[in-house]
Amino acid sequence: MSPRLLFILLLLAAALSLCFGLANGSLPLAPEQVGRALLGQGDATTLEVVRQLRLPRVLAAFACGGLLALAGVLLQALLRNPLADPYILGVSGGAAVGALVAMLLGVGLAATQLSSFGGALLAIVAVFGLGFRRGERNIYRLLLTGVVLSAGCGALVSLLLTLAQYQQVKGMLFWLMGDLSHPEGVTSAWLVLLAVGLCSTLYSGGLDLLAGGLDKAAALGLAVGRWQAALYFAAALLTVAALQLGGSIGFVGLMMPHAIRLLGVSAHRWLVAMSILLGGSFLVLADTLARTLWSPLQLPVGVFTALLGVPVLLWLLGRQA
Amino acid sequence: MMLQAQNLAVSIGGKILCRELSFSVQPGECWGVLGQNGAGKTTLLRTLAGLHPPQAGVVNCEGRPLGDYARCDLARRLGVMLQHEGGEFWGSVLDYVLLGRFPYRRGLFGYGAQDEEIARQALAGVELADLAQRPFNNLSGGECQRVAIAQVLAQQTGCCLLDEPLQHLDLRHQAQAMRLFTRLREQGHALVMVLHDMLWAQRCCDHVLLMFPDGTVHHGAARELLTRDNLEALYQCPLREVEADGERCFVPGV
Numbered sequence: 001m002s003p004r005l006l007f008i009l010l011l012l013a014a015a016l017s018l019c020f021g022l023a024n025g026s027l028p029l030a031p032e033q034v035g036r037a038l039l040g041q042g043d044a045t046t047l048e049v050v051r052q053l054r055l056p057r058v059l060a061a062f063a064c065g066g067l068l069a070l071a072g073v074l075l076q077a078l079l080r081n082p083l084a085d086p087y088i089l090g091v092s093g094g095a096a097v098g099a100l101v102a103m104l105l106g107v108g109l110a111a112t113q114l115s116s117f118g119g120a121l122l123a124i125v126a127v128f129g130l131g132f133r134r135g136e137r138n139i140y141r142l143l144l145t146g147v148v149l150s151a152g153c154g155a156l157v158s159l160l161l162t163l164a165q166y167q168q169v170k171g172m173l174f175w176l177m178g179d180l181s182h183p184e185g186v187t188s189a190w191l192v193l194l195a196v197g198l199c200s201t202l203y204s205g206g207l208d209l210l211a212g213g214l215d216k217a218a219a220l221g222l223a224v225g226r227w228q229a230a231l232y233f234a235a236a237l238l239t240v241a242a243l244q245l246g247g248s249i250g251f252v253g254l255m256m257p258h259a260i261r262l263l264g265v266s267a268h269r270w271l272v273a274m275s276i277l278l279g280g281s282f283l284v285l286a287d288t289l290a291r292t293l294w295s296p297l298q299l300p301v302g303v304f305t306a307l308l309g310v311p312v313l314l315w316l317l318g319r320q321a
Numbered sequence: 322m323m324l325q326a327q328n329l330a331v332s333i334g335g336k337i338l339c340r341e342l343s344f345s346v347q348p349g350e351c352w353g354v355l356g357q358n359g360a361g362k363t364t365l366l367r368t369l370a371g372l373h374p375p376q377a378g379v380v381n382c383e384g385r386p387l388g389d390y391a392r393c394d395l396a397r398r399l400g401v402m403l404q405h406e407g408g409e410f411w412g413s414v415l416d417y418v419l420l421g422r423f424p425y426r427r428g429l430f431g432y433g434a435q436d437e438e439i440a441r442q443a444l445a446g447v448e449l450a451d452l453a454q455r456p457f458n459n460l461s462g463g464e465c466q467r468v469a470i471a472q473v474l475a476q477q478t479g480c481c482l483l484d485e486p487l488q489h490l491d492l493r494h495q496a497q498a499m500r501l502f503t504r505l506r507e508q509g510h511a512l513v514m515v516l517h518d519m520l521w522a523q524r525c526c527d528h529v530l531l532m533f534p535d536g537t538v539h540h541g542a543a544r545e546l547l548t549r550d551n552l553e554a555l556y557q558c559p560l561r562e563v564e565a566d567g568e569r570c571f572v573p574g575v
Contacts (some may be wrong), residue, residue: 205426212410212420215372215403220476221396221424266411 003270006263010277014062017281021058021288022050026295059190060183060245061287061301062280065252066193067242069279071235072253073272074200077207078231079143080214085254086239089146089232092248093153094123095240099175099247100160103168113184113244116175120243123149124236132232134225138214142232178249178302180287185244192241196234197276204268211268251305252279255313262316282309322347322384323480323511324369324399329378333364339538342378344530348479351502351512353522353543356532357556362515363404363484365532369513370401370482382480396424400478404485406469414460414468415453418444421475443471446501447494462489470498474505481505483514487521499525519571523547531555547571 022034027049029037036042037050071086079088086092098119102112131145157176164172200207206227209217218224242249256279260271286304293299325345331338338361346352354362367373369380371387379386382398390398400421410417421443422436432440444450447467452460460468466489473481486502487495495518502512503525516522522529522543529547530540533555539546549562552571559574 205420205423205432208412208416209420209423212417213403213406215367216401216406216420218372218392219370219396219399219401219403220420221393223392261411267416 001264003265003267003274006260006265007270007274007277010274010281013281014277017284017288018058018062021061021284022054024288024292025049025054026292056183056186057180057287057291058284060186061180061284063186063189063193064180064183064242064245064249065256065279065281065283066197066276067189067238067245067279068249068253068283069256069275070193070197070200070272071238071242072255072279073257073268073275074196074207074231074235074238075253076257077211077268078228078235079139080211081143082258083254084143085250086235086242087248087250087253088143088150089236090123090127090149090153091120091236091239092243093150093157094126095120095243096176096248097153097156097160098122100157100164100172103172103175104160104164106168109182112175117240117244120236120240123153124233124240128229128232132229139228142228174300175247177300178247178305179298179300180246180249180283181291181298183245185241189241189245192237193276196238197272200234200272201269204272207268207272246283246301249283249302249305251302251309252283255309256282259313259316262313262319323350323382324513325381325384326369327379327381329368329380330376331361331365331368331373332376333361333373337376337536338364339532339536340377342538344540346480346511346513346528348509348511349506350528351506351526352514352528352530352540353526354513354515354530354532355517355519355522355555357534360532360534362532365530366401366482366484366513366515367403370399371395372401393424396476396478398478398480400473400476400481402469402473402481402483402486404488406465410457412457413453414449414455414457415440415444417457417468418471418475421472424476439477440471440475443475444468446474447471448497463491463494466490467494467498470501474501478510480511481513483512485515485517487516487518495521519547519552523568523570 019031019034023029023031033042033046034050037046068086075084075086076082095116099112099116102115127146127149131142133141161169161172206222209220209222210227214224256275257271259278260274265271265274286308287301290299290301290304322345327343329342330340356362364373368375387395418440419432419436422432422440426432444453447470449467470486486498490498499521506512526543529543530538531546531551532538534557549560549571553560560571561574562569562571
């Protein structure tokens with residue numbers, strides 16, 4: 001499939017997923033009702049449902065998926081490792097510890113968000129400070145520092161879960177599995193997504209080079225150390241923005257770039273935009289299913305990203321062989 | 322001069338490989354670097370490329386120290402082919418060769434039609450034009466090597482540093498690569514290559530740099546330095562001198 005065609009298909013998929021997300025819920029709507037409501041026509045209930053309830057939610061889901069997928073692309077290029085995902089460097093571990101401590105103290109939603117943000121920032125700074133050496137091309141130290149810190153955070157999360165009251169545990173589990181029902185800062189998340197996505201596309205040649213080998217990248221004129229630092233912070237920023245929107249939602253960041261590669265596109269000038277589109281559409285779909293399938297019960301979206309994604313990825317992998 | 326080393330001292334992992342090394346490579350010269358495994362050939366080459374910091378001394382490219390160049394400016398003057406290239410490259414063969422045009426990219430989407438034309442010509446130069454659209458990571462070892470040569474050709478630099486450019490190549494393609502390098506030399510490019518084959522060094526290099534096991538380094542005209550005594554000391558291996566078509570050459574004595 002030519003990249004151009006695939007890109008157009010992904011644009012269509014994004015539009016369809018957004019419509020699907022807007023039309024479905026406890027009040028099912030026809031596509032034309034959704035379209036009219038978006039233009040400001042229709043009865044008050046429909047307007048309220050579409051524009052106040054569902055639009056922010058699908059926009060949050062799309063941004064979150066795009067952020068995670070882009071973070072995955074950048075980290076896989078930085079760490080030169082196909083298993084890299086947005087959570088590998090301990091950012092989500094720090095955020096989780098921050099959020100769970102706040103929940104344990106019962107300080108409310110806004111303070112929980114702030115605390116998880118603080119935890120993530122702490123993890124980012126710690127991993128970079130301990131793991132990054134100027135002039136050292138090998139990035140394993142950074143990777144291992146991140147993995148070690150993640151393990152430590154995992155232990156703290158387990159400890160916090162055992163210390164928590166029985167009724168607090170469910171909220172904590174939802175946070176840990178990823179949940180888009182209280183999106184915060186949707187606008188800033190979109191700004192981060194668009195800015196980093198645009199920069200990554202403009203500098204996609206450098207991403208291709210980094211993936212090919214560090215000495216070679218330097219020999220071909222890339223300031224490798226500066227690029228590594230910039231990529232690390234860009235990926236961390238994307239991850240924090242995604243965590244603020246929906247907690248730690250698994251699978252999207254790891255697998256969306258691979259799905260695009262399995263469809264035959266690997267040059268970063270396409271990979272960046274396509275991963276964002278696929279990740280965004282995918283998460284909107286997963287989130288819509290999560291909130292409608294057992295309605296009024298809302299399921300954690302992280303469960304659906306894996307349930308939907310695993311068979312598709314296995315099929316793609318099998319097809320390739 | 323293209324490339325100049327001044328009082329260079331190179332070490333790796335605490336082991337000193339050479340000290341007080343000074344030489345300069347002029348346009349149209351081809352230098353062969355010879356020595357045993359672990360003698361420091363690759364590290365010397367990486368130092369000349371600015372990828373490994375020297376313990377002392379400087380390397381100049383076109384009269385200015387390497388450190389004075391932005392990495393991108395340097396990459397338009399100095400091409401480097403490493404021993405282990407490629408890594409995880411997911412794209413096509415042509416994409417890989419196009420990376421050689423990275424120092425020249427401009428505009429939003431990087432490579433223009435002219436860059437692609439140069440990359441295709443470079444691929445044709447190593448007789449791999451047919452493989453342009455194949456995924457890079459399912460090439461054979463020898464094909465990878467020829468694609469890497471095409472990439473460094475596409476970089477169009479006045480000076481090329483090549484680490485074992487003939488590895489994995491069969492005889493026919495060794496000769497093909499050497500013809501390409503000789504043509505570059507005739508066009509006024511300067512070449513420095515690490516070689517393991519004395520015969521190719523004799524045939525194609527006008528200068529050699531010998532890295533002896535005791536840490537001494539001799540350099541100079543190939544005709545003067547490639548003697549039986551020198552090569553036996555270099556490889557610690559008995560050699561026989563034979564004559565073929567009026568040229569003397571060396572073959573292993575065992």
